[in-house]
Amino acid sequence: MSELNIHRLLWARSLRGLADGYVSILLPVYLSLLGMSPFQLGLIATATLFGSGIMTLWVGALARRYPYRSLLLAAAALMAGTGLGFATVTDFWPLLLIAFVGTLNPSSGDVSVFLPLEHAFLAQSVEDRSRTATFARYSQVGTLVAAVGSLLAGAPALLASAIHLDMKLAHQLMFALYGIAGGLSAWIYRSLPAQQASAVTAPAAPFAQPRKSIYILAALFSVDAFGGGFVVQSLLALWLFQKFQLSSLMAGLIFFWTGVLAALSYLVAVRIAGRYGLVNTMVFTHLPSSLLLIAIPFMPTLEWALALLFMRSALSQMDVPTRSSFVMAIVPAHERSAAASVTSVPRSLAAAASPVLAGYLLGISTFGWPLVIGGGLKIVYDLLLYALFRHVPVPEEECVKRPFS
Numbered sequence: 001m002s003e004l005n006i007h008r009l010l011w012a013r014s015l016r017g018l019a020d021g022y023v024s025i026l027l028p029v030y031l032s033l034l035g036m037s038p039f040q041l042g043l044i045a046t047a048t049l050f051g052s053g054i055m056t057l058w059v060g061a062l063a064r065r066y067p068y069r070s071l072l073l074a075a076a077a078l079m080a081g082t083g084l085g086f087a088t089v090t091d092f093w094p095l096l097l098i099a100f101v102g103t104l105n106p107s108s109g110d111v112s113v114f115l116p117l118e119h120a121f122l123a124q125s126v127e128d129r130s131r132t133a134t135f136a137r138y139s140q141v142g143t144l145v146a147a148v149g150s151l152l153a154g155a156p157a158l159l160a161s162a163i164h165l166d167m168k169l170a171h172q173l174m175f176a177l178y179g180i181a182g183g184l185s186a187w188i189y190r191s192l193p194a195q196q197a198s199a200v201t202a203p204a205a206p207f208a209q210p211r212k213s214i215y216i217l218a219a220l221f222s223v224d225a226f227g228g229g230f231v232v233q234s235l236l237a238l239w240l241f242q243k244f245q246l247s248s249l250m251a252g253l254i255f256f257w258t259g260v261l262a263a264l265s266y267l268v269a270v271r272i273a274g275r276y277g278l279v280n281t282m283v284f285t286h287l288p289s290s291l292l293l294i295a296i297p298f299m300p301t302l303e304w305a306l307a308l309l310f311m312r313s314a315l316s317q318m319d320v321p322t323r324s325s326f327v328m329a330i331v332p333a334h335e336r337s338a339a340a341s342v343t344s345v346p347r348s349l350a351a352a353a354s355p356v357l358a359g360y361l362l363g364i365s366t367f368g369w370p371l372v373i374g375g376g377l378k379i380v381y382d383l384l385l386y387a388l389f390r391h392v393p394v395p396e397e398e399c400v401k402r403p404f405s
Contacts, residue, residue: 002125005192006134009118010141012072012185016079016114017142019181020105021149022174024233025255026156027106028241029248030171034090038238042359044099044106045234046352051100053348055113068121069192075113076186079103083179087172103182106234106355116340121192123328123336131328132278133270136321140266143317147259154249213330213392218343220385221323222350227377229354230370231293235362242366244302254306258313269318278326278394282319283386289316290382293375297368329394 031041059071082102089095098104103112118138126134156170233255240246240254265285273281292312299305324340331339358370 006122006125008188008191009121010138012076012114012188013118013138013142014145015181015185015188016105016112017145018149018152019083019178020107021146021255021259022152022155022252023104023178024106025150025153025237025248025251026171026174027104027234028238029156030086030168030175033168033171034092036092038359038363039356040092040359041234041238042356042362044096045229045232045355045359047096047099048102048104048106048352049229049232049348049355050352051102052105052112053345053352055101056116056348057345059113059117067194068117069189069194071117072114072189072192073186075103075117076182076189078113079182079185080179081182083175083177083182086175087179090168104178107228107232107351116344119324119328119340120336123340128329132273132321132325135324135328136266136270139317139321139324140263143259143266144263147256147263150252150255150259153252153255154247157248213389214327214339214342216388217327218346220381220388221343222346223384224378224381225347225351226354227290227374227381229351230358230374230377232351232355232358235355235358235370238359238362239366239368239370242362243368244305246302254309258309261310261313262317265314265318266321269320269322272318273322273325278322278329279386279389279392281322282326283382283390285315285318287379287382290375290378293378294372297371326389326394330392 027044028038028041031044036044059075079102082098082104085098085102086095086104089098103114105112119135122134122138123131152174156165156167156174159165159170159173160167237251237255240251246254269281269285272285276284289312292308292315296305296308296312299308327339327343328336354370354374358374361369361373
């Protein structure tokens with residue numbers, strides 16, 4: 001039954017990934033069609049991430065009292081409402097409010113309220129020795145399907161060309177499809193066991209033992225997320241549109257291949273983590289990807305920029321399943337939902353602060369300063385993580401690990 005429940009979560013994650021894949025690319029195009037500036041796009045991206053952080057914090061508290069299934073159903077209903085809102089509302093301030101309370105994701109990764117709930121559910125459904133591989137599969141499925149979703153970013157242009165559909169209406173239909181994906185996710189979540197929750201065993205004060213480590217990790221993840229907010233997929237797509245005058249169809253194809261490379265890297269991450277450990281895998285794959293990110297704006301042609309972007313994509317996401325597994329490994333089972341929430345919320349809040357800055361920078365220059373700043377902040381995170389956590393033992397790491405030195 002546990003394996004069946006994991007498959008259900010993977011199906012729901014796939015639906016969200018498919019929708020997030022094209023929405024993150026179409027968002028800047030759609031807002032431009034509505035007459036909005038890069039700065040306003042940054043504000044909306046900030047609102048989505050900040051709202052996700054607040055919602056995740058609230059859900060983290062509720063997760064000790066309500067079944068995961070109930071909370072996931074509520075989140076899926078919110079996703080459906082978000083898609084309907086963006087499909088029907090065209091004014092900036094109402095869209096900003098919908099972005100804040102909804103589940104729209106301007107990034108290629110999952111930064112929504114679904115994440116801590118599904119992570120805690122997965123951690124309770126597998127044995128410790130299988131945790132890293134399970135999180136890798138979860139991340140890989142989401143990223144691979146999001147890559148396929150990126151290809152759908154060209155659908156509005158194809159519809160406009162084939163049946164002479166208005167471009168704005170074509171984009172609104174894609175947001176309506178996002179809402180339908182939320183409704184289908186709710187249908188999948190209905191099959192999850194109602195009783196699986198942390199409410200029965202969760203203590204009043206979480207993190208009695210590893211409190212300091214969790215809070216330090218949350219702070220470090222915030223530095224990484226603040227840097228990542230400068231290069232969320234919507235803003236990276238906007239930079240490509242500005243710098244190289246790409247079409248939505250071409251941008252979708254580019255992000256399809258970056259997603260495929262990221263998805264394949266998860267399999268490699270599991271093998272590296274099994275040999276060298278979770279922290280070493282996080283740091284020594286993430287560090288070169290950050291250096292590549294800094295170098296991209298200095299490339300003279302689109303071909304060179306894409307070469308570095310693809311190389312970065314093959315490395316930058318290896319820390320995702322290993323990071324999730326590391327957090328789940330160093331806390332007791334009954335505290336995992338709280339740990340997932342505490343480490344996810346600061347990430348969302350920190351990531352929310354930077355898109356508006358990136359939007360402002362892109363509004364005054366096409367150089368790509370957000371990529372340089374984001375890469376620099378990520379390097380700071382990598383170095384601090386290695387310095388503080390390289391000697392922390394992880395229960396399932398039974399093999400002898402060789403440090404990267």
